[in-house]
Amino acid sequence: MIKRVNFERHRWLAFLLLAPQMLILTVFVFWPAAQALMQAFMISDPFGVKSTFVWFDNFEAILSSPEYLNSIWRTAIFSTGTTAAAVLGGLLFAVLVARVRRGKTAYKLLVIWPYAVAPVLAGILWLFLFHPIYGAIALMLKQGFGIAWNPLLNGNDAMLLVIVAASWKQVSYNFVFFLAALQGIPRSLIEAAAIDGAGPVRRFVSIIFPLISPTTFFLLVINVVYAFFDTFGIIHALTHGGPSGATDILVYKVYADGFLGLDLGLSSAQSVILMIVVIALTVVQFRYLERRVKYAA
């Protein structure tokens, strides 16, 4: 029998207990979201003096622009790259740290550290290290390896730079979760496999990885959402979406048109599209990927 609280006789109590949370959600989530949805069908000046209802004009303007189509493509590359780098990086560090015997705390601390650095600050740091004229790492690449690194004019270099910068911080986040998951695996299972003659790789593939699949799935969803929504600060600090739109991802366009350009209608319409894309992606992840997740050991 499942134990659950029964509110049948005190229906109002259930609503009362839910009220604070609902209030917070309404004020900070539903209300702004409804506003954005409304703005998406309007053209208005930033001071809120004039607003005109324009039906789907904003959506038409966005979807007919070749720059927006380029932006969708760029977002696909960026999000895939960032999520993959962040999840794999976090996993790699977690597996290594879990195996370390001495100085585990020091390693943990060092890997978690980047998470405390503000994204914009991180962006500026990366820019100064990788700037083709005076960046220390860029100069090393040029003089040491003969690589003509230039993220200011080469779109691929710029994309690589923003992916690394955006996933750098996220690696720490994923690391914490993976490490916890790894520590949750019963030692006896691994020892038994080792006695049966399974090497470290075999043990990882057949035992450890399936056992941490719930964590992996959770992090995958979180990281995709992060890559889609939370990365405009880094893009702004590093490339402004350049060169020539090579890193102009959807969320940066929302930020640039809304916050910098003060075109609320255009920006809201884009955020509605972005929201639909992310909801669709999350649904796909839950429907198809979650089937492969094993929740009980």
Added chain:
Amino acid sequence: MKQKLLAACAGAFAALGISTAFAAPLEIQFWHPSLGPIDDALKQQIEAFNTSQANYRIVASGRGTYDETFNAAIAGFRANKHPQMLVVIAQNAQSMLLSGSVYPVQDLLAAEGHKVDWSNYIQPVLNYNRTKEGKLLSLPFSVSTPILWYNKDAFAKAGLTRAPVTWDEMGEYLTKLKASGMECGYTSGWQQWVHVDNYSTIHDLPIATEHNGLDGTNAVFTYNKTAVVKNIARLGTWADDGRYTYSGRQGSSATPAFTGGKCAMMTHSSAVFSALQQSAKFAFDSAPLPYETGATPHNSLIGGGAIWVLKGHKPEEYKGVAAFLAHLASPNQQAKWHQDTGYMPITKAAYEKVKGEGYYDKYPQQEVAIKQIQRGTPTLNTMTVRLGNSNQYVAALEEELEAVWSGKKPAQQAMDDAVRRGNEILRRFERQRN
């Protein structure tokens, strides 16, 4: 009994509050972007006003970048909690003007009985923020204009003794500088401001119709049909053969390329002077922006912030605002501001005062911008750029410029694309306001 006592205490406190409110000077809000090391100079200007009289107190509040400050003010305006004074970057003048929330500075000062001799101001500085009838809308504050900065040590090594005057000459200089072992010949901060806006005004070319938007929001970009294309094409060639090195958008990433001794020449705001003084380990100098061979150069355009006065406050507060603006424009404060920050003085009196004190004998770099901005007679092409949604059209233009520097597009095609995208953005601005 207890309650009575409490009530009495509350009453006493309220009375105390009222009496201190009567004695305290009237507070006036002044929102400005945080300008980094220059914030101290601003504090001193405000302190000087606050201590010079007892009726008003200016409360300055740094609100981040220019964009963040503008956003904060819009949010304030929507909640009816906007400040009396707000610093807005030059290219947002059109948004401010059409917001319906502006109290023109010239009207304010006249209404409050300040007799201002506007002819004593440096006209091209005021022109940027004037209506087409000539009324001043906002008081220029953190004013600068782009000039050429060059590394004198690098010049000496290449056997060069003075700054290049024309762009053609600059090309030859760059060849020599590269030959002398210089890694990067030339770079630029604010590429669009330097190579499209100011290039156009200096050669008396229109950037857009309707006198760059001064006469109406129906303006259309036209710089893809002027010598701007030739200028961009030439830079594209230089980018290709290594004479020009692109250092990124906006202004902050060009400066280290120059101060680090990598680039021999840099076009940048005149206000980077103090930054260069702090970090350049070599002798440097400044010169006017180059122009085309055979051309008669006109004034350049200003950039930076201006102080806008917002509507919707009490009459007695506007008295204080007017007194503060008059204080800022006084020759003493202007002269100090100019020397402390590297921004330009806005009155001729302040300029003459600084000059008379021999400041430019010591720092000739600081006079170049003032002379450049007063060059020639202003025309309707060189007065202002009054176009909306500037952040967006500038971003589109910068994308297209990057396509030229990387060799992806020829200059003409890039400028055509930038104009097409820019015009769509201007049309949206028109729809937002009508």
